[in-house]
Amino acid sequence: MKTLVAGLCTAIFLAGSAASALALDVPRPLVDADWLDQHMDEVVVIDVRKDPSTFTKTGHIPGARVVKSGDLRTKRQVNGLTVDKMRPDQATFQANMRKLGINTDSAVVLTNRGEKASQVVHSTLLYWQLKYYGFDNVAILDGGNAAWDAALMDVSHDPAEAPEPGTFVAKAPREHLVATLPEVEETVEYGGPQLVDTRNLDYFLGLKTKSYVYAPGHIPKASVLPYPFMTVDDGPAVFRPVPELSAIAQYLGVDLHEPMIVYCNSGNLATANWFVAHELAGNMAARLYDGSMHQWTQEKGNPVARTIN
Template identity: 35%
Template sequence: MKKIQWAAALVLASMVSFVQAITLPGPVVSADWLAANQSEVQILEVRGDVASYVRSPEFEVDKKTGKKMLVEVGGHISDSSLLDFKKVRADRMIDGKKIKYLIPEKADFEKIIQAVGVNSDKPIVLVPIGLDISDVDEALRAYWQFKVYGEDNIAVLDGGMAGWLAEGREFVVSPSTKTGGNWTAKAERKELIANSEQVASASKSGKVNLIDARQPAQFFGLSKRDYVGAYGHIAGAKELAPELLAKTSKGALYFWDKNTYNALLTANGINPKSPAISYCNSGHLAAGGWFVLSELVGNKSTKLYDGSLYLWTLEGRPLVGVPLN
């Protein structure tokens, strides 16, 4: 009888634990939701400017209204970890060539994430700085890599740290001491990664949306990054400029709703329901296009071209653009 009671107690305890486990509301969480569930998740701040993690934020007071306005993000949410965006991507060998900016091998990515103290037992909320779409895309690139390696219990904080500070929420400037996490990859979803041959096929056939996630000047070939070997865009691509991907409120960037994204995509000649490949210069801004289509619009037939135009032009593949003087 005692054995039966003991077994029943174990079952009950496990059921209570299951019921109490927090469920993320979707790929994006609000500051209100995070504040209410802060102890139930792991907060991972993704930053290229790692010094800002321990630097006090800067505010200005509007002389007319007396309101305090955020000028520069600093500090971080209590009990968060810091992920250096410069360490998120890696050099890898492709056809005997060392290629920069690529997703790390599975074992290497596990080490990166474990080193900052992330575990497998709680949901993960990624926090960008949130002032510029480029820093938002840092978190979205990390999100995509987590997804490639099977992590589904993950979301991004809408508004980022900028929104958190603009709302007057608490922050700290102490260094993170978290190390030795046990996070492990649960899968390797190669279907989320486009290679050069798939991009070339999409360019030729027109059956897959090629989405260029760069600024118009780069899309049309008026300017380029120094590591990209030619001017312009891949033939057949449609532009989805990064400045279209989020709205500004109190200095922070927030995502639009699904209907707005569907309208923006359609207005740019992109069918929201068709298979798609997002690219940019190196695979950083492309994460924004991928996130919008895959996670917010719900088009799961969306890939990211890792290496993007850096790899494309390194392979001697052509771009098209407007004539330059």
């Protein structure tokens, strides 16, 4: 009898331990290298890069899985026009995450090279997409691999291995996280949430433009809050403290705590500002205009403000 009771207790303990391991919840939107090091066996680390070939060249967090940032976006047909660099549909996103070995009960930590803001946005893009499709157990490694290196953690140069397919399920889209073209048009014409252009000033002013943006300048009534200000530029690109970010935004005429629609050239860079407003500052009324200037300038008749002709 004692043996039976002991066996049952052991089974219950092991089951409880397994459940606890599976039930790890990331504590906050940003985690640091020490936290990740302590929980490496309990999380899935996804390294998002523009060029996956650097995964082995520059090194990576041991056990991390790599994904090309460009593979996270696709073309969509909207109002008879082909809009590029958009979020994938539900089925495609689910397949992408399963290919990375993410399960429904996974705890996910996203990382990037972490040397500058333009690398950090690769993580905020996937973070926004995961949230959009109903997955909440996700965090970003603050400062990415640069912060991991600075903490003198182990670095691997092993090639990426294909993980076992995961069981990830993409849920119904959270449409309140995205702003559509008609909603932006309505805001321009009648007023509404703050429109925040997150590009660098030369793009906002119309001095420079991308090949897939068909008119220089910005959406009328928009304020500018360049995405590089979201992170520090000395050492690993960690996010600035919220009070400092709020002060920067306020100086540029943006209130981080009021309803806003953020955009950029194609819906990538702006995810850094969305992450700051929605996840760090707690602004639940912050939305991403996924189509951004690429879609806006495709639509005939949409006005573009150019500060310098």
